[in-house]
Amino acid sequence: MKLTILGCYAATPTKYTNPTAQILEIRNHIFLIDCGEGTQVQLRRSKVKFARIKHIFISHLHGDHFYGLIGLISTFMLLGRSADLHIYGPKGLKELTLLQLKLTKSWTSYQLCFHELESDAPEVLFEDEKVTVTTIPLNHRVYANGFLFKEKEKERKLNINAVLNYEIEKCYYQNIKKGKDITLDSGEVIPNSTLTFDPPKPKSYAFCSDTVYFPKIVSQIKNVTVLYHEATFLDKHENLAEKTKHTTAKQAAMIAKEADAGQLILGHFSTRYDGIDVFKEEAETVFENVVLADDGKIFEFE
Amino acid sequence: MKLTILGCYAATPTKYTNPTAQILEIRNHIFLIDCGEGTQVQLRRSKVKFARIKHIFISHLHGDHFYGLIGLISTFMLLGRSADLHIYGPKGLKELTLLQLKLTKSWTSYQLCFHELESDAPEVLFEDEKVTVTTIPLNHRVYANGFLFKEKEKERKLNINAVLNYEIEKCYYQNIKKGKDITLDSGEVIPNSTLTFDPPKPKSYAFCSDTVYFPKIVSQIKNVTVLYHEATFLDKHENLAEKTKHTTAKQAAMIAKEADAGQLILGHFSTRYDGIDVFKEEAETVFENVVLADDGKIFEFE
Numbered sequence: 194m195k196l197t198i199l200g201c202y203a204a205t206p207t208k209y210t211n212p213t214a215q216i217l218e219i220r221n222h223i224f225l226i227d228c229g230e231g232t233q234v235q236l237r238r239s240k241v242k243f244a245r246i247k248h249i250f251i252s253h254l255h256g257d258h259f260y261g262l263i264g265l266i267s268t269f270m271l272l273g274r275s276a277d278l279h280i281y282g283p284k285g286l287k288e289l290t291l292l293q294l295k296l297t298k299s300w301t302s303y304q305l306c307f308h309e310l311e312s313d314a315p316e317v318l319f320e321d322e323k324v325t326v327t328t329i330p331l332n333h334r335v336y337a338n339g340f341l342f343k344e345k346e347k348e349r350k351l352n353i354n355a356v357l358n359y360e361i362e363k364c365y366y367q368n369i370k371k372g373k374d375i376t377l378d379s380g381e382v383i384p385n386s387t388l389t390f391d392p393p394k395p396k397s398y399a400f401c402s403d404t405v406y407f408p409k410i411v412s413q414i415k416n417v418t419v420l421y422h423e424a425t426f427l428d429k430h431e432n433l434a435e436k437t438k439h440t441t442a443k444q445a446a447m448i449a450k451e452a453d454a455g456q457l458i459l460g461h462f463s464t465r466y467d468g469i470d471v472f473k474e475e476a477e478t479v480f481e482n483v484v485l486a487d488d489g490k491i492f493e494f495e
Numbered sequence: 496m497k498l499t500i501l502g503c504y505a506a507t508p509t510k511y512t513n514p515t516a517q518i519l520e521i522r523n524h525i526f527l528i529d530c531g532e533g534t535q536v537q538l539r540r541s542k543v544k545f546a547r548i549k550h551i552f553i554s555h556l557h558g559d560h561f562y563g564l565i566g567l568i569s570t571f572m573l574l575g576r577s578a579d580l581h582i583y584g585p586k587g588l589k590e591l592t593l594l595q596l597k598l599t600k601s602w603t604s605y606q607l608c609f610h611e612l613e614s615d616a617p618e619v620l621f622e623d624e625k626v627t628v629t630t631i632p633l634n635h636r637v638y639a640n641g642f643l644f645k646e647k648e649k650e651r652k653l654n655i656n657a658v659l660n661y662e663i664e665k666c667y668y669q670n671i672k673k674g675k676d677i678t679l680d681s682g683e684v685i686p687n688s689t690l691t692f693d694p695p696k697p698k699s700y701a702f703c704s705d706t707v708y709f710p711k712i713v714s715q716i717k718n719v720t721v722l723y724h725e726a727t728f729l730d731k732h733e734n735l736a737e738k739t740k741h742t743t744a745k746q747a748a749m750i751a752k753e754a755d756a757g758q759l760i761l762g763h764f765s766t767r768y769d770g771i772d773v774f775k776e777e778a779e780t781v782f783e784n785v786v787l788a789d790d791g792k793i794f795e796f797e
C-alpha cells in the first residue's frame with residue numbers, strides 16, 4: 194500500500210502549495226482521491242501513469258477538492274485514452290462535467306461512468322476480489338464523504354517444507370491456501386495451521402477530509418492501518434474550525450486515538466501558520482504515531 | 496505597457512509549463528487575458544495583486560484557456576473581495592460559472608458581471624478615457640476572439656519655457672494641452688505647435704490565440720505596437736496546424752509582417768518540440784523582430 198500526496202493544503206492558493214489530491218496504490222489499483230486545481234501537473238511531477246487511473250473519488254464539491262477534474266478528463270482525451278473512467282462523487286458532478294464538455298465541444302473518446310452519491314449512510318462504491326472501497330459520511334458545510342479502502346484477507350501462505358513432509362498432491366495446495374485441513378490416505382488429519390503461515394494482515398486506509406470533528410466515524414474506521422485526517426486549524430482556532438466545519442490537529446488526533454488507528458497522517462493545512470510542524474506537535478500530545486502530509490511526499494506502508 | 500506571461504503553452508500538461516494566461520498592464524489597468532488551469536498560482540508567483548484585476552478576457556472555451564477561471568473566482572471570494580469583476584467571453588461561460596457556484600454553495604461576495612460574446616464582427620468591450628478593448632474575431636475549432644488593447648492619444652505636453660514667453664493665464668493651459676492655439680490680448684495667434692511637444696505615441700497590443708492562419712485580422716491590427724500570436728506548430732507540421740485550426744511560427748510571422756507590427760511575441764507552443772528557440776528561428780525568416788513568450792517572462796514596452 195503506497196500513498197502519494199499530490200496536494201494537501203487548504204483552499205487559499207500560495208506559490209508552492211497544492212490543493213487536495215492523492216494517489217492510493219493498493220493491490221495493483223491506482224485510486225485518485227480528490228482532484229484539486231493543478232492535479233494533472235502534480236501527477237506528472239510524481240510520474241504517475243495517467244492511463245493507470247481508472248477510478249476517481251471526489252469527497253465533496255468545494256473547488257479545492259475537484260476543480261482539477263475537468264482538466265484531467267480533457268487531458269485523458271488528448272492522450273487518446275480508451276479505457277472507461279469511473280468517477281465517484283456528490284450529485285451534481287455529472288451535470289457540471291457534461292456542461293463543460295458540451296461548451297468546450299470536447300466529447301471524450303472513452304466512457305465516463307459517473308457514480309453520484311447522495312446517501313448519508315456508508316455505501317460500498319467498489320469491490321473486487323482484493324479490495325473494497327466504502328464511503329465514510331462526513332460532516333462539512335456541503336455534502337461530503339471520506340473513503341475507506343480495505344484490502345481483503347489474502348490466502349494463507351504455504352509452508353512448503355511442512356507440506357513436503359506429507360504425501361500431498363499438488364492439486365490440494367489451493368485448498369490448503371484457503372485454510373482447509375488435509376486428510377491423508379491413512380485417514381490422518383493434518384490441521385491447516387501445520388501446513389501454512391498466516392498471510393500478511395490486510396491493510397486499510399481511511400481518507401477523511403473535509404469535516405468538522407465528527408466522532409461518529411470512529412466505529413467505521415476502527416483499527417484502520419492508516420488514517421488521513423484533515424487538520425485545517427490548530428487548537429487555538431477551534432472556534433474557527435467549528436464555524437467553518439473543519440478539524441483541529443488535536444481533534445484529528447482524538448479521532449485516531451479513539452479509532453486505534455495504526456498511524457495518523459495530517460493534511461489540509463491552512464496556510465495561515467508558519468510551517469506545518471506545529472500540527473504534528475499538537476497532535477502528538479494526544480496520539481503517538483503522527484506524520485505530516487506534504488505535496489509530493491510518498492508513504493509506503495509495509 | 497507591460498505584459499506578464501503567466502502561461503503560454505498548449506493544452507497537454509507537463510511538469511513545468513502552464514496553459515495560456517497573461518496580464519496586460521496598460522494605463523493603470525490590469526487586464527487578465529485567458530485563465531488556464533493554475534493561473535491563480537502563477538499570479539501569486541508573479542506577485543500580481545489579485546484585487547487589482549477587474550476585467551478578465553476569455554478568448555475561447557477550450558480548457559487550456561479558461562479552466563482556471565472558477566478557481567480564481569472562488570479565491571477572490573475567500574480573500575473577501577468586494578469590487579465588481581467583469582468577465583468577457585463566449586456565451587456559455589455564465590451558465591457554467593453559475594452552476595459551479597451553485598454546486599459548491601459558494602456565492603460570491605462581489606458582483607460578477609458577465610459580458611457574453613457571440614458576434615463574428617469586432618466589438619468594443621471596454622472603453623474609458625485612456626484605453627479601448629476590442630474583440631478580434633478569430634477562426635478556431637470553437638468560437639474564438641483575440642483582443643486588441645489600444646491606448647488613446649494622450650494630451651500634448653506643455654513646453655513650459657515657450658508658454659512663459661507669453662502672458663498666458665494658467666486657466667488656458669488645459670486648452671493648450673488639448674491642442675488649441677492661443678490668441679493673445681494683442682490679437683496675436685500663437686500656434687499650438689509652438690507651445691507644446693508631441694505626446695508619446697499611443698501603444699497597442701493585440702492578443703491572437705487560438706486561431707488558424709487568418710489574414711483577415713491584418714486590417715484590424717495594422718501597425719499594432721506588439722502582436723502576440725499563437726504559434727502552436729512549426730512549418731513542417733502545417734497540415735496539423737490546418738487540421739487543428741492552429742498556426743505555425745512562419746504563418747504568425749506572415750501576419751506580423753502584413754500588419755507592420757512593431758514586435759511579434761510567439762506563444763501557445765506545442766510541447767512536442769525540443770525547446771522553443773526553433774519557433775523564433777522559423778519566424779525570423781519572415782519577420783525581423785520576434786521574441787518568445789515563456790512562463791513568468793515580463794515584457795516592458797517603452
